[in-house]
Amino acid sequence: MLKVPEHQVAGHIASDGKLGPLVDDQGRFFKPLQGDSRGEHEAKFYESFTSNKKVPDHIHRYFPVYHGTQLVEASDGSGKLPHLVLDDVVSGYSNPSVMDVKIGSRTWYPDVSEEYFKKCIKKDRQTTTVSLGFRVSGFKIFDHQESSFWRAEKKLVLGYNADGARLALRKFVSSNSPADSNLTPNCAFASEVYGGSNGILAQLLELKDWFEIQTLYHFNSCSILMIYENESILMKEGDDAPAARAQVKLVDFAHVLDGNGVIDHNFLGGLCSFIKFIKDILQSVDKRDETDTSLLENGH
Numbered sequence: 001m002l003k004v005p006e007h008q009v010a011g012h013i014a015s016d017g018k019l020g021p022l023v024d025d026q027g028r029f030f031k032p033l034q035g036d037s038r039g040e041h042e043a044k045f046y047e048s049f050t051s052n053k054k055v056p057d058h059i060h061r062y063f064p065v066y067h068g069t070q071l072v073e074a075s076d077g078s079g080k081l082p083h084l085v086l087d088d089v090v091s092g093y094s095n096p097s098v099m100d101v102k103i104g105s106r107t108w109y110p111d112v113s114e115e116y117f118k119k120c121i122k123k124d125r126q127t128t129t130v131s132l133g134f135r136v137s138g139f140k141i142f143d144h145q146e147s148s149f150w151r152a153e154k155k156l157v158l159g160y161n162a163d164g165a166r167l168a169l170r171k172f173v174s175s176n177s178p179a180d181s182n183l184t185p186n187c188a189f190a191s192e193v194y195g196g197s198n199g200i201l202a203q204l205l206e207l208k209d210w211f212e213i214q215t216l217y218h219f220n221s222c223s224i225l226m227i228y229e230n231e232s233i234l235m236k237e238g239d240d241a242p243a244a245r246a247q248v249k250l251v252d253f254a255h256v257l258d259g260n261g262v263i264d265h266n267f268l269g270g271l272c273s274f275i276k277f278i279k280d281i282l283q284s285v286d287k288r289d290e291t292d293t294s295l296l297e298n299g300h
C-alpha cells in the first residue's frame with residue numbers, strides 16, 4: 001500500500017487529492033512523471049547517470065538509487081500513472097530532520113519558454129537564489145523536547161533574506177525549541193552534523209571536488225537534501241552508539257542538461273557559497289566552545 005511521504009519538505013505534495021510522490025514500506029519513493037515532458041526528462045537523466053561509467057562510485061552515493069519507472073495508482077485519484085521508482089533516502093531513519101536547499105544563482109536555463117523564464121527569475125530575485133546562489137526550499141526538525149516534528153512554514157521560508165537563510169541553517173542543528181522564534185538557536189548539534197570526517201561539510205566538499213572537474217551534466221534547479229537524526233546524538237554513549245548519520249543527497253533532475261564539456265558554474269558557485277555558510281556556523285561554534293573552555297579553566 002502506497003502512502004504520502006511523512007518527511008517530504010518541498011516540491012509538489014500529494015495532499016488534498018493533488019499529484020505528488022508516494023512511498024511504500026520497503027524503502028521506495030515513487031515520484032510521478034511530471035507533465036511538459038519533465039518527467040521523461042528526469043527518467044532519462046537517471047538512466048544516463050546510473051550507467052555513466054565516467055561518474056565515480058563515491059559520487060553515485062550522493063544520488064538516490066534509481067529502479068526504473070513503474071505504473072502505480074496516482075495520489076490524485078486519476079488512475080495508474082508512470083512513476084520514477086527511487087530509494088527513499090529517509091527510510092532508514094526513525095525521526096529524521098530534513099532540509100531541501102535549491103542550489104544555483106538561477107533556476108532558469110537556455111531555451112526555456114519566456115513564461116517559464118519570467119516565473120523563475122521572479123522567484124530567484126524574491127528569494128536568496130540570486131544573492132546567495134542557493135535558497136532554502138523547506139525543512140523540518142525533530143523536536144525531541146516535544147517529541148514531534150516542527151515544520152518551517154513554506155511562505156516564510158521563501159521570504160528569507162541572507163540572515164534568514166543563515167538562521168535556518170543554525171536552527172536546523174539546534175536542540176532548543178524550533179517553534180519559539182525568540183530563542184537564539186544554540187547549534188547544539190552543529191559539530192556532529194555539519195562537522196567531522198563524515199559530516200555534511202565533508203560530504204559537500206567531496207561533491208565540490210567533483211563539480212570542479214565534471215562537465216557531463218548541468219544540474220539546473222536541483223536540490224541538496226540534508227538529513228540527520230538528532231535523537232541518536234542525544235542518546236549517544238560510547239563509540240559504538242549510533243551517530244547523527246548526517247547525509248547529503250541530490251534530488252530533482254527534471255531540468256538537468258548535457259554539460260557539453262563545460263563546467264556547471266551555476267551549481268558550483270552556489271555550492272561554494274552554501275559551503276561558506278556551513279563553515280561559518282562551524283567556526284562560530286568552535287569559537288564559543290574555546291571561550292567556554294577557557295572560562296572554565298580560569299575558574300569561572
Ligand SMILES: O=P(O)(O)O[C@@H]1[C@@H](OP(=O)(O)O)[C@H](OP(=O)(O)O)[C@H](O)[C@H](OP(=O)(O)O)[C@H]1OP(=O)(O)O
Binds near residue numbers: 034100123221254
Ligand atoms: O509550482 P510552484 O510555483 O510551487 O513551483 C515549484 C517549486 O516550488 P517553490 O514554490 O519554489 O517551493 C519547486 O521548488 P521546490 O522543489 O519546492 O524547491 C520546483 O521548482 C518546481 O519545479 P520542478 O518540479 O523542479 O520542475 C516548481 O514547480 P513548477 O511551477 O516549475 O511546476
Ligand SMILES: Nc1ncnc2c1ncn2[C@@H]1O[C@H](COP(=O)(O)OP(=O)(O)O)[C@@H](O)[C@H]1O
Binds near residue numbers: 012031090098253254
Ligand atoms: N528519493 C527521495 N527519497 C526521499 N525523499 C525524497 C526523494 N526525492 C525527493 N524527496 C522529497 O521530496 C521533495 C521534493 O522532491 P523533488 O524531486 O524536488 O520534487 P519536485 O520536482 O516536485 O520539486 C524533496 O524536498 C524531498 O523532501
